[in-house]
Amino acid sequence: MKRSGSSSIVREVMMDFAERTGLVYSGKTPRRYLWTDAFAVCNFLELFRQTHDETCRDLALRLVDQVHHVLGRHRDDDTRTGWISGLGEEEGERHPTAGGLRIGKTVNERGPDEPSDERLEWDRDGQYYHYLTKWMHALNRVSRVTGDPAYAGWGIELARTAHHRFTHVPPWENRKRIYWKMSIDLSRPLVHSMGQHDPLDGLVTYGELQATAAAFGLAGLDTEIADMAEMCRGKSWATGDPLGIGGLLFDAWRMAQLIGRGTVGYANLLEEVLDAALRGLESFAEYNPLGLPAGQRLAFRELGLSIGLKAAGKMQDWLGNDAGFSGRKGSLRQRIEALMGNVPLGETIESFWMERENREAASWKEHREINMVMLATSLAPDGFLTI
Numbered sequence: 001m002k003r004s005g006s007s008s009i010v011r012e013v014m015m016d017f018a019e020r021t022g023l024v025y026s027g028k029t030p031r032r033y034l035w036t037d038a039f040a041v042c043n044f045l046e047l048f049r050q051t052h053d054e055t056c057r058d059l060a061l062r063l064v065d066q067v068h069h070v071l072g073r074h075r076d077d078d079t080r081t082g083w084i085s086g087l088g089e090e091e092g093e094r095h096p097t098a099g100g101l102r103i104g105k106t107v108n109e110r111g112p113d114e115p116s117d118e119r120l121e122w123d124r125d126g127q128y129y130h131y132l133t134k135w136m137h138a139l140n141r142v143s144r145v146t147g148d149p150a151y152a153g154w155g156i157e158l159a160r161t162a163h164h165r166f167t168h169v170p171p172w173e174n175r176k177r178i179y180w181k182m183s184i185d186l187s188r189p190l191v192h193s194m195g196q197h198d199p200l201d202g203l204v205t206y207g208e209l210q211a212t213a214a215a216f217g218l219a220g221l222d223t224e225i226a227d228m229a230e231m232c233r234g235k236s237w238a239t240g241d242p243l244g245i246g247g248l249l250f251d252a253w254r255m256a257q258l259i260g261r262g263t264v265g266y267a268n269l270l271e272e273v274l275d276a277a278l279r280g281l282e283s284f285a286e287y288n289p290l291g292l293p294a295g296q297r298l299a300f301r302e303l304g305l306s307i308g309l310k311a312a313g314k315m316q317d318w319l320g321n322d323a324g325f326s327g328r329k330g331s332l333r334q335r336i337e338a339l340m341g342n343v344p345l346g347e348t349i350e351s352f353w354m355e356r357e358n359r360e361a362a363s364w365k366e367h368r369e370i371n372m373v374m375l376a377t378s379l380a381p382d383g384f385l386t387i
Contacts, residue, residue, distance in 0.1 A: 006379045007050050013376040014043050014059075017369060023063055032070040033104035036370045037063055038134035039384060043376050045145045046383025057146070064142060064151065067135070068096035071104055074184065075125065078108060084185055085161075097158035100127045100165065100186050101135060109184050126190050127182045129198050132162045133205040140212050141383065149216035156209050156218060161186070163202070163224045167231075176231055178202070196239060197247055200273065203228035204251045207258050207266070208387045232269065237276035240283035242349075243301040246308030248277040249339070250385065253311035256318050257387045274335040277308075281342050290348060294361035302349045303374040309346030310381040312339040350378050 017023070017040060022030035044060035047053065072092070074080040083092035085099025092098075105125040110116065139155035142148070165186040167176045178198045181191035195201075206221045206228060213220045237248060252273045255266040284305070289297060315336050319329060352358055353375055364371055377384050 007047065010043065010376045010380045011047055011051075011056075013372050014040065014047065014056075017372050017376075018059060021369060023059065023066060030066050030070055031104075032067050033369070034067065034071055034101055034128075034131045034135055035103075036373050037067050037104075038131070038138040039373045039377050041138040042141055042384040043373060043380065044383075045141055046380050048145070049383065050380070060142060061146075064139070067101065068154075071102040072096045072099065075102070075108060078184075080185075086185070095154075095157060097135075097139075097154045098161060100132060100158065100161050100182075102126070102184055103128055103131055110190060112188065121181070121191065124190075126184055127162075127186060129162060129166045129178055129180065129182075130195055130201055132158060133198075133201045136205050136209060137387075140208055140387065143212055143216070144387075149218060152209060152212045152216060153218055156213060156221060159206055159209055159221055159224060163206075163221075163227065167227060176227055178231070197237060197244060197251070199228055199231035199235060200237060200251055200269075201247065203232055203269075204254045204258075207263060208254055211258060211261055211263060211387070229265070237273055238279040238283075239276075240280055240287060241301065242284055242289075243304035245277055245280040245284060246304035246306070248273050248280065249305075249308030249311050252277065253315055253385055254387050256315050260318060271331065271335065274332070274339070278335065278338055281339075281345070285345075290345075290352070294352075294358040295363050297361075297363060298367065299353050299359075299364055299371040300367055300374045303353065303371070303378050306346035306349040306378040307374065307381050307384065309339070309343050310378065311385050312336065312343055314385065316340060346378070350375070 015024075019025060019028075021032065022028035041060045041063050044056045044063065047056035048060065072085070073083055082089070083096070083099060084102065085092060085095065087095060087098060102125055105123055107120070107123045107125065109124050109126045110121065136155040136158055139151040139158070143150070143152035143155075166178045166182060168179065168189075169176050177194045179189040179191065180193050180195050180198070182189050203225065206225045210220045210222075210225060212218075239245060239248075252270055255270045255273070259266055259270070290302075319332055319336055353364075353371070358364065359371075
């Protein structure tokens with residue numbers, strides 16, 4: 001792979017993904033995985049924007065439909081059948097996200113009477129809050145690109161369901177928290193701990209959906225946003241994990257876009273998140289895992305950072321325009337300039353995984369589809385980064 005003509009490379013990668021996972025060619029059983037598919041929807045939409053090829057738009061819509069009909073329904077190896085929401089067939093078709101969406105793991109979820117096995121839990125199905133927020137974002141992007149409010153409506157319905165089922169007040173703390181993982185039918189938690197960035201991701205994603213709801217005249221998420229804002233208060237966001245840092249930068253850029261659209265309440269949080277991302281980049285640089293061979297690295301985690309760093313230049317351009325931030329431009333400019341100094345790091349990651357020999361490593365092949373899709377997102381990030 002060579003970086004020149006990146007749109008043709010992205011198309012090649014995404015068409016390969018479509019064939020491998022049964023999105024095209026009806027003879028293959030669809031194999032859906034929620035995180036990967038959320039990025040893939042955004043990639044197909046970006047290809048449509050760049051090329052005006054309606055095939056790419058249609059693949060994005062077909063992928064949404066497949067995800068809802070595969071991950072919105074019970075597994076083939078489960079005794080339960082139908083929509084995981086419990087709705088009847090016709091009502092489930094109208095509300096495919098009302099019960100959330102399965103992760104798409106290979107092994108069925110742990111039963112109510114089975115003991116917990118931390119290692120095996122990674123391979124078991126269920127629902128992840130941070131996967132659901134990625135799908136909310138993908139649905140929002142479909143509505144923005146196509147002008148069809150139905151997709152944003154499903155995203156808002158998914159947000160309400162996830163918020164109601166995942167948030168809880170533990171007995172030892174007088175404020176809400178978010179379960180990291182829940183059962184397929186959202187009746188019980190499978191992992192009680194909370195992901196470090198789940199409240200932040202929820203708050204920003206709800207804000208994104210709220211802006212689209214206003215544009216289409218849909219009911220918003222005022223109560224859910226207030227809950228998430230409270231959960232974010234006083235939290236520490238810094239992490240040395242490359243995927244986590246990339247997620248912080250993605251959230252920061254979405255907040256900047258919301259501010260640019262007149263949404264209030266994100267100013268302090270934006271500065272906090274940028275500071276956390278910068279601390280995380282310092283920690284990542286000290287560890288310097290990029291010197292390791294491909295077999296000891298996880299491409300999708302590194303590519304998450306590469307994607308996030310693509311937002312740095314966008315934030316710099318945003319700040320250059322009067323984005324309603326005149327009183328704080330100095331402090332923001334300093335942070336964004338520091339981020340810009342890390343952009344070559346993302347380019348290094350991207351170039352490494354563009355090399356064919358590095359994609360021959362077992363670590364690439366074991367996670368081929370998520371690696372493929374996130375490399376494509378890094379090469380053409382606008383479809384994913386835009387709200």
